Each structure stands twice: as structure tokens, then as C-alpha cells.
Amino acid sequence: MKKLKEIFSKNDWFFVYDFIEKYLDLESESSKITANDLAKEINRILEEEKSGYRIIKRLVVPITNEQELKSLHKATKTKYDAVNVHMNKALLLYSRRKNPDYENSIKESISTIEALCCIITEKNKASLGDALKKIDDRGLGLHKALKSAINQLYGYTSDENGIRHAGIDFKGAFSEDAKYMLVSCSVFVNYIIEKWEKNI
Structure with a gap:
């Protein structure tokens, strides 16, 4: 977890959104959890955190x-x-x-x-x-x-x-x-x- 925090802190502000997109792509190919389920959960968190972004079609877009x-x-x-x-x-x-x-x-x-x-x-x-x-x-x-x-x-x-x-x-x-x-x-x-x- 510490290493992950270091990676996020050293990158641009939008790196976390790039990471989410990549994560959704990888998980949807290898996991039993569907991309839709993952997107719903991440959207719930984005909404909870008052983010100005939401997920559509595995893309993080500035629409809420x-x-x-x-x-x-x-x-x-x-x-x-x-x-x-x-x-x-x-x-x-x-x-x-x-x-x-x-x-x-x-x-x-x-x-x-x-x-x-x-x-x-x-x-x-x-x-x-x-x-x-x-x-x-x-x-x-x-x-x-x-x-x-x-x-x-x-x-x-x-x-x-x-x-x-x-x-x-x-x-x-x-x-x-x-x-x-x-x-x-x-x-x-x-x-x-x-x-x-x-x-x-």
C-alpha cells in the first residue's frame, strides 16, 4: 500500500484516472467480476468522494x-x-x-x-x-x-x-x-x- 501511495504522489493529478482505466481493462479480461460491476463500484466511490469524473465504457470522463x-x-x-x-x-x-x-x-x-x-x-x-x-x-x-x-x-x-x-x-x-x-x-x-x- 505504501508503494502504491508513493507511485500516486509522484505522478500527475490525472494518473489515478489513467490507473482506473487500465485496471478496468485488465480486470475485465481476467476476473470473474464484470467490467460493469467494477465500474458501478468505482462510480459509487467517485460520487462519494465528490469527484468531477465518472466511468462510461471503461473511460473516466468529466461528466457527473x-x-x-x-x-x-x-x-x-x-x-x-x-x-x-x-x-x-x-x-x-x-x-x-x-x-x-x-x-x-x-x-x-x-x-x-x-x-x-x-x-x-x-x-x-x-x-x-x-x-x-x-x-x-x-x-x-x-x-x-x-x-x-x-x-x-x-x-x-x-x-x-x-x-x-x-x-x-x-x-x-x-x-x-x-x-x-x-x-x-x-x-x-x-x-x-x-x-x-x-x-x-
């Missing part, structure tokens, strides 16, 4: 709101591989403590909605805007205002220099921007899937 956590968890394990891949990448890029990549996290977040709309419309190479125009043909019946809101999110990622397009004036995205996009896109994905699966 229970509803946001549930939405993100649900959006990372849908039936649709392309959606899961983008959402997991967005989460990974956002949660990197030493070197977070908020710009690419935002890009991957909006790509989850784009991938889902392409799956629904069966137009694999369509942009999100084009897919949204055709989504009602598949019986989804999204309200105009909701389609507009999704288009506005997409427009934000397209207009901001350096997020979806390179720009000479790019100054970098902030953590709150990446968090907003991550959570918002997860909510939209879960909502669209629920509506879509009623029509399948």
Missing part, C-alpha cells in the same frame, strides 16, 4: 450528471456499429486528460447522427443535410423544428473553422463545447433510434 451518463452509455451500445464507433471515438477524444481533442470529439459526435440518418435512409454517402431531407420517406416523421435543430448543430460543426473544415483563424474548441455536442448528439441518437424502431 446521471441523465447525461445514461444517455451517453445508451448511445455507445446501439444496434448500429457505425453509430457506436463514432460515439465511442467522440467519448475517447473528449475524455483524454493529458491531451484532449475537443475538435475531433465534436466532429465524431455529429458524425453519430449523420451515420444513423444514412443507415435509416439507406444512403451511405449522403451528408446529414441530404439524409434529413429524405428521412420522412422512411416513415420517421421528425418535426420540422427538430430537423432544423439537428441541421443547426451540423451547421455549427461545419462553420466553425477547424472542426469539420480546416481554417486559418481556428482557435480551438473548448471542453464545454465538446461536452455539449457529445451529450446533445447522444440524446438525438437515442431519440431517433426510438422513433425509427417503432416503424421497422
